[in-house]
Amino acid sequence: MAIARHGSGPAALLGAYASQVHPVFMLPPVATALFGAALAGAFDPRVALIAAGAAFFAVYTAHVKDGYVDFHRRGEDDDHPLTVLGCRLGLAASTVGFIACLAALAVVADPVTVALAAPMWAIGYLHAPQFDTNPVTTTLGYPVGIGLCLLTGYAAQTGGLDARPLALAAVLVTVLAGVKIVDDAQDYEYDRSIEKRTVAVVLGPARSRSLAVALLAVGLFAVVPLTITGLLPPSAPAASLAFGAVAAIAVRRDPTTATMLLVRGAYLFLAVLLVAVFFEPLAGVPLPDITAFGPYTYLATEVVFGALALALLVRAGEGALYRAARTIPALYPIAYVWDWYTLEVGVFAIPMRTGIELLGIPLEEHVFMLVVPAVVLGIHETVNPRGE
Structure with missing residues (x-):
């Protein structure tokens, strides 16, 4: 029976199986397993490559199984390079490769690493048709697999987490x-x-x-x-x-x-x-030590965040500036009384300020009561644009 659907011979066979290596989705798990090893500090490259190999075979299993289900069983895909037999042989080979990596991890690492690595294959194999029809598992399958790759790479080097x-x-x-x-x-x-x-x-x-x-x-x-x-x-x-x-x-x-x-x-x-x-x-x-501004330190931070608030409001449109200009003065009296009271009873102190007071509270606090609501409103207008 044929294995490759398009052509025959070793070149067609190799091309069909190579087509199941999708770099966009294959690279992150392998790289993350190596990243996990790097987290441990100085690491054993041989052990790191075995953990990365387990990640590779788990994702390869997912790709072959997904293609088999989507083309041969569901009829969703327009084409697939492997026949049913080819898919089954590919799944068998990738499973053997994964088991070999698990066995190697059991020898060079410990049972904790094996326990972390084993679910990667299960997630890949069950991706279709079991996991990809549920909103939770279809969303979390690949991300959880990536997380397990990182933990496997780390545990393989350290023996734990x-x-x-x-x-x-x-x-x-x-x-x-x-x-x-x-x-x-x-x-x-x-x-x-x-x-x-x-x-x-x-x-x-x-x-x-x-x-x-x-x-x-x-x-x-x-x-x-x-x-x-x-x-x-x-x-x-x-x-x-x-x-x-x-x-x-x-x-x-x-x-x-x-x-x-x-x-x-x-x-x-x-x-x-x-x-x-x-x-x-x-x-x-x-x-960075911004206290180099001396008594103008607090004021300098307010200028920075005030500029951010203005930029956000301007970007949100003229209406956003108008709405902020109405909201902030309405909030100001409450903020003023609250600020005066907390300063009066000694809840907090402001050492890095100009010393200028206006209406019983520092100048910087008046600016603060304008800037903070402006930042909040600027973010609100950006996250919730009126066009929506």
Whole structure:
């Protein structure tokens, strides 16, 4: 019986199986397994490659099984390079490869690593038709697999887990869940026609995009408190800034363009995190000391955030500035009394200020009561544009 559907001979056979290596989806799991090894510090390359091999075979299993189900069973795809026999042989070979990697990890690492790696194959094999029809599993399957790749790579080197790899795995799962929701929205019309329950079908395009943006924002921001608490090095937030810049452009594009941008942004995110964690370029560099402005320090920070608020409101349109100009004065009396009282009873002090007082409170506090609501309103108008 034939194995390749298009052509015969070794070249056609090799081409058919090579076609199931999808670099866009294959590279992140393999790279993340190596990233997990790098998190451990000095690592054994041989062990790292075995963990990466397990990730490769798990994802290859997913690709072959997905193609088999979508073409040969569901009739969703227009073409597939492998026959039914070819798909089954490919699944058998990838499973053998994965088991070989598990056995090698059992020898060179420990049972913890094997326990973390084993579910990767299960997620890949069950992706279709079991997981890809449920909005939760179709969204979280690939991201959770990526998280397991990171944990496997780390545990293979250290024999266990600690807070850093667990925190980073949670960040990656959250961010990639947002990317996956946008990716699934590309097939919204078709999935809806066959009653395939992706997040986009269940929530609708607009609300699913909002959920995706929220997940991206949570995951990217989480890097900041993880850095502040010392779990990540000082340069780690640069990864969030880089991916955040890409995401800010992507979330306003159509699903196909947005997915393309977000997938590449995820590569960038992982690459910058790797550099930050492995090389720690800002280690030992102190935080910028803005108290060099002396008594104008507090005022200087208000100028910066005031400029940000103005930029956001201007970008949101003339109506946003008008609405802010009405809202902030309405809020000001409450803020003024609250601020005066807390200063009067000694709740807090402001050492780095000009010393100028107006109506019983420092000048900077008057500016603060204008700037903070303006920032809030600017963000609100940006996140909830009136056009929607």
